Amino acid sequence: MTDPDAAADEPSPHSDPAPPGEPSPSDRSSVDGDADAPELPADLDAVREELIDWYEADHREFPWRRTADPYEILVSEVMSQQTQLDRVVPAWEDFLDEWPTAASLAAADRAEVVAFWSDHSLGYNNRAKYLHEAAGQVQTVYGGEFPESPDELQELMGVGPYTANAVASFAFNAGDAVVDTNVKRVLHRAFGVPDDDDAFARVAARVMPEGTSRVWNNAIMELGGVACGTTPRCDEAGCPWREWCSAYRTGDFTAPDVPTQPSFEGSRRQFRGRVVRTLGEFEELPLDELGPRVRVDYAPDGEYGREWLRGLVEDLAADGLVSVVEEGGDRTHADDDVLVSLRR
Numbered sequence: 115m116t117d118p119d120a121a122a123d124e125p126s127p128h129s130d131p132a133p134p135g136e137p138s139p140s141d142r143s144s145v146d147g148d149a150d151a152p153e154l155p156a157d158l159d160a161v162r163e164e165l166i167d168w169y170e171a172d173h174r175e176f177p178w179r180r181t182a183d184p185y186e187i188l189v190s191e192v193m194s195q196q197t198q199l200d201r202v203v204p205a206w207e208d209f210l211d212e213w214p215t216a217a218s219l220a221a222a223d224r225a226e227v228v229a230f231w232s233d234h235s236l237g238y239n240n241r242a243k244y245l246h247e248a249a250g251q252v253q254t255v256y257g258g259e260f261p262e263s264p265d266e267l268q269e270l271m272g273v274g275p276y277t278a279n280a281v282a283s284f285a286f287n288a289g290d291a292v293v294d295t296n297v298k299r300v301l302h303r304a305f306g307v308p309d310d311d312d313a314f315a316r317v318a319a320r321v322m323p324e325g326t327s328r329v330w331n332n333a334i335m336e337l338g339g340v341a342c343g344t345t346p347r348c349d350e351a352g353c354p355w356r357e358w359c360s361a362y363r364t365g366d367f368t369a370p371d372v373p374t375q376p377s378f379e380g381s382r383r384q385f386r387g388r389v390v391r392t393l394g395e396f397e398e399l400p401l402d403e404l405g406p407r408v409r410v411d412y413a414p415d416g417e418y419g420r421e422w423l424r425g426l427v428e429d430l431a432a433d434g435l436v437s438v439v440e441e442g443g444d445r446t447h448a449d450d451d452v453l454v455s456l457r458r
């Protein structure tokens with residue numbers, strides 16, 4: 115998980131049959147009436163449900179996703195700040211074997227906690243010191259019970275706004291919408307949110323259904339981690355937002371942390387994949403019915419129109435993957451009469 119607190123915390127302890135729908139302007143609504151804000155799909159409830167359903171149907175299993183214990187979640191968040199998640203899992207399990215509760219960690223010798231951190235190559239030993247200190251605060255200041263709100267959680271040593279919100283969300287379902295690098299990338303691509311922290315925060319808050327921070331923040335971060343990475347995997351990962359996504363519609367997959375077009379999704383390879391998948395579903399289609407299923411911005415005479423699509427299917431035909439025939443059976447260059455089918 116990418117953690118915006120990582121740098122901030124370190125110096126300071128507190129630190130389809132219908133075309134995949136481009137909605138008409140009247141189908142979209144601006145954020146909080148702000149005329150300059152990006153427009154969101156009007157059917158936001160569907161946008162939300164689709165993401166949560168996608169996440170709940172299948173997601174990466176991390177052991178801290180199976181607990182609502184704030185101490186266990188805090189340990190996972192602090193460890194994740196500088197370390198890849200698959201390396202965090204064994205360290206997290208070992209740490210909790212050694213110090214299963216905040217009380218046990220508070221009672222531990224700090225040097226032992228730091229040594230554990232070093233032995234597991236978790237980076238920045240100060241994090242071990244702060245974690246130990248935070249466990250002590252929970253005992254002495256909060257009577258052994260973790261505070262639940264992001265503001266109070268930030269009072270704990272080494273806990274910045276991102277980590278506080280993560281613990282509030284995943285332990286207490288009481289957090290705000292997470293905005294990290296992954297979430298920014300998703301919101302920028304899907305809804306055209308400009309690269310501006312306030313805009314990201316406003317849209318992230320607007321899209322998250324109220325009172326769902328636990329599942330929602332997990333789901334949108336999973337989307338950014340599994341489907342909408344720097345090289346997105348829209349179709350392969352079955353992204354639930356394809357029908358609303360601006361980047362999927364236009365083919366522009368740049369993002370604040372992806373300044374140039376990613377090599378795969380922006381390439382013809384992605385669209386070739388869509389042609390093959392669509393024909394697998396529909397058997398045979400005229401160009402003008404295939405086109406909108408491949409790109410939502412398909413227009414017969416436009417930049418991404420018949421000529422562009424004809425080139426794509428001709429390539430696939432040359433590779434033996436599809437057949438391109440005239441409706442009457444003879445090959446023609448009148449593209450609007452052309453039928454494309456999968457070669458089986």
Ligand code: SF4
Nearest residue numbers: 341342348353359362
């Ligand atoms: S359709 Fe692709 S670009 Fe759009 S949100 Fe999904 S994974 Fe990201």
